[in-house]
Amino acid sequence: MTNGEKNKVKNGNSAEKEHMCSVEAAINEIGGKWKPLVLYSLKDGKQRFSEINNKLPAITQRMLTKTLRELESDEIIHRKVFAEVPPKVEYRLTAKGNSVMPILDSLCQWGKDYCEYEDDVED
Numbered sequence: 376m377t378n379g380e381k382n383k384v385k386n387g388n389s390a391e392k393e394h395m396c397s398v399e400a401a402i403n404e405i406g407g408k409w410k411p412l413v414l415y416s417l418k419d420g421k422q423r424f425s426e427i428n429n430k431l432p433a434i435t436q437r438m439l440t441k442t443l444r445e446l447e448s449d450e451i452i453h454r455k456v457f458a459e460v461p462p463k464v465e466y467r468l469t470a471k472g473n474s475v476m477p478i479l480d481s482l483c484q485w486g487k488d489y490c491e492y493e494d495d496v497e498d
Contacts, residue, residue: 404449405475409434409442414472415479417452421467451475 405411409431416422416430428439443466446452451472457463468476 401478404451405478407442409438410446411479411482413439413442413446414451414468414475415483417466417468417472418476418479421455421465423463423465427466446472 405414412431412434413427416427422430424439424443427443428434428436431439434442443452443454447454447466449471450469452466453469455465455467457465
């Protein structure tokens with residue numbers, strides 16, 4: 376991409392945003408402290424709120440709720456509500472969410488390699 380060229384990307388809210396490059400567009404969709412971790416926790420299938428929260432003990436319920444709402448709004452995850460008492464809600468990746476998994480898998484491997492590198496440097 377040449378300097379000055381911009382990609383127009385539509386987000387889940389149907390508002391148009393201009394991005395300098397596709398990396399910026401990707402970071403806007405799945406970036407931040409919690410979104411990648413929430414997505415990775417959904418890698419193996421549908422999960423209930425409490426299951427996600429148990430996998431990510433450092434996240435507050437408020438932040439998890441906010442993150443799940445943003446991912447749902449961007450059509451990266453699907454939220455299914457069951458009509459029962461007490462209410463049951465499940466989250467799962469959409470096709471768009473599944474398309475992110477190879478990136479997160481690579482990031483996970485890079486993190487493992489980095490940790491091993493750090494261990495080797497300290498020795």
